[in-house]
Amino acid sequence: MPTNSRATGRPGAARWPGGGGFGLILAPLSTVAPGGNTAGELEATTILGGVVWSDIDHDGIRDPGEPLVSGCTVWLLSSTGGSLYGTLTQNDGHYSIEVPGPGSYRLEFEPQCYGLTARDQGGDDSLDSDANPSTRQTDLIVTPFTDIDVTRWSGGLVGVNGVNPPDRPVFILGARPDPPPVARMILDIEDPNDPASVTTYNVYRSTNAALPPDQWFQSTYDQLDEDQNTPGVQISDLELPPVGGVYYYRAAAYNFLCSIEGPR
16 A cells, blocks of 8 residues: 655645555645746836735734635725626735726725725834725826835734634645545645634645646545544545556645635
């Protein structure tokens, strides 16, 4: 039976070769943040942008170590409040949105399961939240825009109604097949999220580790910890790699109360 080798504690993908012999879990692959332009490479007259993060201590200031939030919708609004179009924050929490021309605009943050933290806190405008918690909208942003507008319009998120989505990546510590005749791979997972923010877990696999995370096959959805008497989290994939093949794994914490998945 293949033996299990523990990987170093970094989020990402684990590797398991198919067939007999010795199975090795390589150090997980780091999640690759999507490429982006720097402020100097963008047309400052046409781009608004910023970052969305989880304000864990609710102080309205983006502190070192507070997680960045991907998949948050940000809308560009006209001066009268009509929605023009929107975008999603990337894996690194950043977003940028092009404006159609001179004029006045607002931005609206539309996170699921989150509210907005207090705005304009502290003395550094690059680290605060800029949206009104009641409306989720910024003040009017008026042309001419400057290069500061490319990165300054940010949103700090806080949990609402007792629901806090997972905002930290989980760690795949190892993988091990069940003894025959059971055909499944068990992943040992360490989860640094607040337990109150996690209901279940999702698992993804691929035969190509270079594929972007959103192209991996979802092999397990909304799965409970299968062995709550064992430390950590155990989640299984009900398919072993083919003989001579390799499966790479990613996992993510999930909150079905608001259909939010944590980073992977």
